[in-house]
Amino acid sequence: MTHASSASGTGQIHVGISGWRYEGWRGTFYPPKWPQKNELDFASRAVETIEINGTHYSLQTPASFMSWYAQTPPHFVFSVKGARYLTHMLRFRDETATVACANFFAQGVLALNEKLGPFLWxxxxxxSFDAERLERFLALLPKHGDAALALAEGHDARVKAPFLRFDATRPLRHAIEVRHASFRDPAFIELLRRYGVALVTSHSTEPWPYAEDVTADFAYFRLHGSTEKYGGAYEDSALDAWAKRLLAWSRGKAPAKKDLMAPEIAQSRPAARDVFCYFDNDKKTEAPYDARRLMTRLGKTPPPLPADASDLAARKG
Incomplete structure (x- = not known):
C-alpha cells in the first residue's frame, strides 16, 4: 500500500472504478467477444485502482485473490469492500460480529499483499448512528498486519481454506460510507478520528449525507453518478472541480467548513495526504471513461485501450 510522502508535499492520488464485472460494459468498454475471465486484466490497465465488490456479498477464496493479484500490473491498488453480513445484517449487535470479522480477514484478502489498499465499509x-455499536466495530478493525492475522486466527468453519500470511508490519486503512442522516453528528466524526478511520465523501443524486470531514491520514471519494443513482456521466466542469478538490486534499489542505459534519472540530492538516477516488456510475459504462477523464485532468496519461486480446498481450510485452 502506498502512503503519502510529506517530503514531496503531495500524496498519491489513485483514480479508478467500483467493480469491473458488468454485463453492460461488454462491447462498450470491453471489446466485443472479450473473454470475461480477462476483464480485470483489461480494466486494471485502463485505471489505477478498483474496488472489489464481490467481498461485500460473500466470502471469496484465496485462489480468487491470488488470481486478481496476478492479473493486475505492478503498483496497482485494490480497495476491498467489507462484508454486508457485518454492515447490513449483524450490524455489530453482539459478539458474533467478531467471528464474522475474523472470517472476512481469513478468507484470502491478505493474499493481495502490497496491492491491498483501504477497506471500504x-x-x-x-x-442509523449508534455511538456504542459503532465504536465496538471500530475497535475490531485491525490497523496493522499483525492485528489482522491475530483476528483472522479466530475464523470458524465457514472459511474452508484460511489464508493467514501477511506482512505483520504493514499498516491497514479503513473507510466508512454512511447513508443515514443521523450520522450528521460531531460524535460520529470524533469516533472516526479517534480510530483513524476515513469518512467517505460520497457524491450522489440520492439524499445520502455529503461531507468532507478529515478523520484519517488519507481521503476516500465515491462518485455515484450525476443524473441518477449509479448513472450519469460527469460534465467537464464537474471533473475540473473534482480534480482541483483532489489535488488540494493530496496537498494536505482543509475542506471548506460548509461541507463538514462537525465544523467545530479542528481538521487535520498533514503535509500530504493519499487520496482514493472511485467512480460508481456504472449504468451506461460511464464509470471507466469518467475515471480516465479525471486522470487526464490530474496530469496523468491513461494508456490507450486495447482493441482486442492480442493487442493487450502485445502491450503487456
Missing part, C-alpha cells in the same frame, strides 16, 4: 440507508 458501506452502511445501508436504514442504518
Amino acid at each position: 458501506q452502511f445501508p440507508p436504514n442504518y
Whole structure:
C-alpha cells in the first residue's frame, strides 16, 4: 500500500472504478467477444485502482485473490469492500460480529499483499448512528498486519481454506460510507478520528449525507453518478472541480467548513495526504471513461485501450 510522502508535499492520488464485472460494459468498454475471465486484466490497465465488490456479498477464496493479484500490473491498488453480513445484517449487535470479522480477514484478502489498499465499509440507508455499536466495530478493525492475522486466527468453519500470511508490519486503512442522516453528528466524526478511520465523501443524486470531514491520514471519494443513482456521466466542469478538490486534499489542505459534519472540530492538516477516488456510475459504462477523464485532468496519461486480446498481450510485452 502506498502512503503519502510529506517530503514531496503531495500524496498519491489513485483514480479508478467500483467493480469491473458488468454485463453492460461488454462491447462498450470491453471489446466485443472479450473473454470475461480477462476483464480485470483489461480494466486494471485502463485505471489505477478498483474496488472489489464481490467481498461485500460473500466470502471469496484465496485462489480468487491470488488470481486478481496476478492479473493486475505492478503498483496497482485494490480497495476491498467489507462484508454486508457485518454492515447490513449483524450490524455489530453482539459478539458474533467478531467471528464474522475474523472470517472476512481469513478468507484470502491478505493474499493481495502490497496491492491491498483501504477497506471500504458501506452502511445501508436504514442504518442509523449508534455511538456504542459503532465504536465496538471500530475497535475490531485491525490497523496493522499483525492485528489482522491475530483476528483472522479466530475464523470458524465457514472459511474452508484460511489464508493467514501477511506482512505483520504493514499498516491497514479503513473507510466508512454512511447513508443515514443521523450520522450528521460531531460524535460520529470524533469516533472516526479517534480510530483513524476515513469518512467517505460520497457524491450522489440520492439524499445520502455529503461531507468532507478529515478523520484519517488519507481521503476516500465515491462518485455515484450525476443524473441518477449509479448513472450519469460527469460534465467537464464537474471533473475540473473534482480534480482541483483532489489535488488540494493530496496537498494536505482543509475542506471548506460548509461541507463538514462537525465544523467545530479542528481538521487535520498533514503535509500530504493519499487520496482514493472511485467512480460508481456504472449504468451506461460511464464509470471507466469518467475515471480516465479525471486522470487526464490530474496530469496523468491513461494508456490507450486495447482493441482486442492480442493487442493487450502485445502491450503487456
